[in-house]
Amino acid sequence: MTTSAADEEHVPRTPAPSVVIVSGLSGSGKSVALRTFEDLDFYCVDNLPVELLPAFVRSLMRDDQLPQKIAVGIDVRNRHSDLSKLAQWRAAVTELGFDPRLLFFDANDDALLRRYADTRRRHPLARLGLSLREAIGLEREVVQPLRDEADTVIDTSALNVHQLRRRIVAEFAPGSGTALSLLFESFAYRRGVPTDADFVFDARVLPNPHWHPELRPLSGRDTAVREFLDAQPEVAEYVEQVSQFLDTWLPRLRGETRSYVTIAFGCTGGKHRSVYLAETLAAHARELGWEDVATFHREQD
Known part of the structure; x- marks a missing residue:
């Protein structure tokens, strides 16, 4: 044919x-x-x-x-x-x-x-x-x-x-950006709190990987740092309580006129604890079905 x-x-x-x-x-x-x-x-x-x-x-x-x-x-x-x-x-x-x-x-x-x-x-x-x-x-x-x-x-x-x-x-990607977008940001307190943050959480109370020479050059995105922080009971408690807070209140913002929310985590240098928390809570939000979730590490990116 x-x-x-x-x-x-x-x-x-x-x-x-x-x-x-x-x-x-x-x-x-x-x-x-x-x-x-x-x-x-x-x-x-x-x-x-x-x-x-x-x-x-x-x-x-x-x-x-x-x-x-x-x-x-x-x-x-x-x-x-x-x-x-x-x-x-x-x-x-x-x-x-x-x-x-x-x-x-x-x-x-x-x-x-x-x-x-x-x-x-x-x-x-x-x-x-x-x-x-x-x-x-x-x-x-x-x-x-x-x-x-x-x-x-x-x-x-x-x-x-x-x-x-x-x-x-x-x-x-027209048509895919209508949902409430979440940005999980890390920052260093010594350089100021992000001016556009809606929620700010202080991570300086948590154990600091900086004091471990083998972890110092790494960041909160590296496996060794994540494993160190995962093993700390205080960190697990912190993550659980912040997760519960965000799980309760973020869904209530969906009905507002706002189109985005910034959740910021700060530590001394903006390298280890704050980066770890931003990545961890962003992953948690994605697991719950939030469609537009991003991370931004002010001192690293």
């Missing part, structure tokens, strides 16, 4: 797998974006050398279970001379049968300076001996070719983590 050209026109075509290239200024929200894409079941890779983009996509094509949604982080950590060549690597991905989109995150200098002051993290270009403001200015110049090439530019200057997540969900 033969198929005519007219018949072929009516055969539905399978949509091309999507590749979202996530880029932007350091501190503008790229890490939050990539975690959001992970929550949306994208296959995510961060800090991929731009010239390896086609090779990376080809490697996925050899897999029997080819991901239909891929997100790749590409930014100033690449060799600067390569960023201007993104268009040709993007074209190569298109020739492989994929639909590449470039999503660029921007923010004004004041917002970026404030975020770096809050987290005390080093800018990727600080190694050049530049001040923070100079590093931000140089980065703008370096990533300008990516901004010019972008399909979508999102200015995050006035967005909090929840608002940024919802913007991404609305753009890339």
Whole structure:
């Protein structure tokens, strides 16, 4: 049996797998974006050398279970001379049968300076001996070719983590972001309490892994730290009581006009106990059926 050209026109075509290239200024929200894409079941890779983009996509094509949604982080950590060549690597991905989109995150200098002051993290270009403001200015110049090439530019200057997540969900998974979203955040008290937190819990009363040399360089996401804290009776009691509180009161917020809630855990350095608690309570919320649950570690991310 033969198929005519007219018949072929009516055969539905399978949509091309999507590749979202996530880029932007350091501190503008790229890490939050990539975690959001992970929550949306994208296959995510961060800090991929731009010239390896086609090779990376080809490697996925050899897999029997080819991901239909891929997100790749590409930014100033690449060799600067390569960023201007993104268009040709993007074209190569298109020739492989994929639909590449470039999503660029921007923010004004004041917002970026404030975020770096809050987290005390080093800018990727600080190694050049530049001040923070100079590093931000140089980065703008370096990533300008990516901004010019972008399909979508999102200015995050006035967005909090929840608002940024919802913007991404609305753009890339419309219709799936209507539920109350929960953000479990960790922070260091010495750098201030998050201003947008709805509930704040103090973890400084719990045993501190910092005082164990083998645990000090790790974080609350590492197995050794989790096993240490899991074994502490005080930690188990703390988790149980906080879980009971949240299980009682979070469902009652569903009927309010708010669309998101931030639950923050603080400790001295924002590295061990608070991170452990944020991850543990987020996992508990997912087990209870909450659909939109995320974590954010202010001093780590």
